[in-house]
Amino acid sequence: MAENRSISTFAEMQAANPQGFSALDYVHYAFSENPKCPDFALTLSQLIFPSFVEIEGRILVGSVGAPKKYDEYRAQGQSPQKAQYWANLTEITSLFGGLDDEALVRSWSSIFEISWSLALQATRTTQVVRILKDEVEGELFITITDAP
Secondary structure (H helix, E strand, C coil), X not given: CCCCCCCCCHHHHHHHCCCCCCHHHHHHHHHHHCCCCCCHHHHHHHHHCCCEEEECCEEEEHHHCHHHHHHHHHHCCCCHHHHHHHHHCEECCCCCCCCCCHXXXXXXXXXXXXXXXXXXXXXXXXXXXXXXXXXXXCEEEEEEECCC
């Protein structure tokens, strides 16, 4: 097991349990090892499957605090489109304490892009989800913008 980590990874637990170890087993294990965060899974699910708020025809992600940020950007004089972009902009790489596993970061960005896109379809908007990569810092972001 790696240093500075209190629980084993899913792959480690599968290897240690060749008779079978499912994703459900891992969630049970993780919560039994770290009962201090009983609402972690629920909160994470609200980020993966967000609720949206519409203001001035712009779709904002409620679970990242975008409606409040949007109002602040608009009060500063930004256009609705620009305020929406910045209010929804969420860094994926920092969500889990600065993931340094590039494959894991890509997996998380795909999960967010797919789930946000599916949720966004229900709003019947032409706005789209975009994943952005800062090539210098290697950080990944997600936001909602007008379709290109």
